[in-house]
Amino acid sequence: MLKKVDIVGIIKKNINQFMLIIEMIAIFLLFSVLTDGMFLTPINVSNLLMQACTFSLLAIGMVFLLIAGEIDISAGAALGFLGTLAAILQCKLHMGTISVIIITVIFGLVIGAWNGFWVAYCNIPSFIVTMASQLVFKGLTLLIGGGTSIGPMSDKFCVLGQGYIPSLLSDNINVLTLILVAVFVIIYIILELKKRKDRMAYNLEVAPLWRDYLKIAVICLVMITIAYVLAIYKGIPYAVLLLLAITIIFSVVANSTAFGRRTYAIGGNKEVAKLSGINVRRSTFMLFVQMGMITAIASIQYLGRIRQATPQAGTSFEFSAITGCIVGGASTMGGVGTVIGAVIGTVLVAGIDNGMSLLNLSAEWQNIVKGLILLFAVAIDIITKKKK
Known part of the structure; x- marks a missing residue:
């Protein structure tokens, strides 16, 4: 009897470590059965990963913010704005691919600095700042794009979004x-x-x-x-290689650098972090600048995949990224999260989205399912944190 109790205790203690992978395998197998094997065909797996890359890139930047106790709900709107900007630069101003990429990344850094300034140095909650920025970037997208699609992008630009090794x-x-x-x-x-x-x-x-x-x-x-x-x-796909490279780089940043340790310290207890000598304002500002840079990279990959900028581009992308981070183990209360967990979580979320599309579920039901996933993920995170 004692041996049985010990085994049960070990299972309960360790099941969370593998739950995400278990869930992903189970859900993917379920969708494969429901779609008569279509879900796990090579062409759909490839399309799924290319779709998930955009969400996962955003999630890499987002997970750092969540760890620090912040959030960015303007990421999707910023992605749409940056994509429209890049399309205008290439399709209307006829700039080269490299120049377009550089300018897009610079604007991404400026966007991150904009959000970071109001949060870090003006002490306005990140939810309010980024909600306001979301409206601003949506307006700017319509303003500079005229409410129409702009494209197509050049084949060279689209290599990152559509190309294969x-x-x-x-x-x-x-x-x-x-x-x-x-x-x-x-x-x-x-x-x-x-x-x-x-x-x-x-x-x-x-x-x-x-x-x-x-x-x-x-x-x-x-x-x-x-x-x-x-x-x-x-x-x-080249997009997957980009995602893997950035995942490795920012995993090292999170786990093996002073910047990563400061981020976890700020999320764990901001006041204690201040007392220990951490410049919380500067660190928070740099986290948003980092988010802006990653958002720019995600916009370049996404624009390359769809070949044209649209007024609706980026809509709700931030919620997919946030959901993926939370499903992947990040906490809405700060101090907890990993880059790899965020990437796996967003792949799972993208897989659910892809599977529902293959099942021809209407947009209404897809939104209901994704909203419930986010709600339950946050609820489980809060309940678990309170128990600990």
Whole structure:
């Protein structure tokens, strides 16, 4: 009896570590059954990942804000504005792709600085600031775009949104895809083991070794499976490579830099962070600047995928990103969250969106389902935090 109780206790203690991956696998298999296998076909998996890249990029910037106890609900509107700006620069002013990308990123930084100034130095709640900015950017999009679609973008610009890495050695399977995924798997394993080592060095609580190994094995298996499905289609989209690179970079920033540690400290307790010597205002300002830069990158990838800027572009994208962050383990109360969790969470949310579209659910029902997912995710986060 004692042995049975111990086993149950271990399961309860460790189930949350794998719940996200378990949910994703279960939901994807369910959609595959409901769509007669269409959901997990190579072409749909490729389209799903390219769609999820936009949300995941936004989520990477968003998770830093949530960790610090802030939020940005203007991200979708800012993405739409930046996309319209980029389309005007290329299609109407005939600027080159590189110049358009540089100017778009600069404007993204300015947008982040705008939000960051009001939040960090004027002490206005980020929800109010970004809600006001959302209206401003929606208005600017209509103002400079004239309420019409602008395009098409050049083939060179669209490579990041629509292109695939070239194949090597064989036309039946993209060998380069398998090689690159093997490299990313190795990098992921190294980062996970380093994170565990760093936590042990600071005498922080770490999970049992077998649990970390099991988590790594499951995630690596999922990555390899997805890679094989992509390899037998066209290979890895450039958008996915961009997402993986940014995920790795900002995972390192969050886990292994002073900036990342300050972000967690601010979200944990802002007053204690101030007393410990952290410049909370400057750090908060830089978090919004970082969000603006990532939003610009996401807008470039999204515009490249759809080839033209539309007045509705970016609508509700911030809610998909926020939902993905929370589903991926971030807390609305600050101090908790990971970049990898945010990316996996947004892929799950995008998968649900894609699956509902394949089932031909109306827009009304899709909005109801996504709203309930966000509500329940936040409710579970708050209840869990209060219990702790």
